[in-house]
Amino acid sequence: MLNDTNAAKIRSLNDSFRRSLAFGGTVLLTPGVTSLDIDRQAELLEAVRTFDRFTPDNDPHGEHDFGSIDLVSTRYFFKIDYYDQTGTMGSPDPADPAVTRRVMTIMRADEY
Template identity: 50%
Template sequence: MEERIARIRALNDQLRSFRLGGFVTITQGIQGLGKTALQEILMRVAKFDSFEEGNDPYGEHDFGALEYGGQRIFWKIDYYDKSLEGGSPNPADPDVTSRVITIMLASEY
């Protein structure tokens, strides 16, 4: 079980930090902050390392929150099947999983 969680965490960190191995979704609220804000938020998400029991109870590095310009920002990674129509049968296996990170204003959640 620990190996499976470590694999999921590594794949999630790859997507979050380098935008590799999945899809990135930016909500309208984040886009509305402008290009400079978007670049800064993407950098902060990539560098995020404040994982703790409260925001990462399963150790998968699949959620985080940060502040930017007085706004609370959430990011969340979800695991879908390759057709993006349902959940992944095995989030530890990139051959059957499409990862999607969504970056949003907390108010959009």
């Protein structure tokens, strides 16, 4: 288990990435999201960007790496995963942006 200092660093990096949707990683959208009309996609991305309902139930490690959003009677998830810089293996240290590539997947819950 990560110590509190590492969790705080990871949380900060994840929040910065999620709020910007650009800096610090790559965002992937599943077919269930890309099939939405562009205005609904924008609404969903804004909901991800501004998400702040982290609780011990949905964020047990305090990393802010997962969220669930209900939009027009459909549930969506976002999930941030940590890879090494090549994207082929898990990151050796998710608290260190020099060795970590963040990938956030945004999907319909039924695609999980």
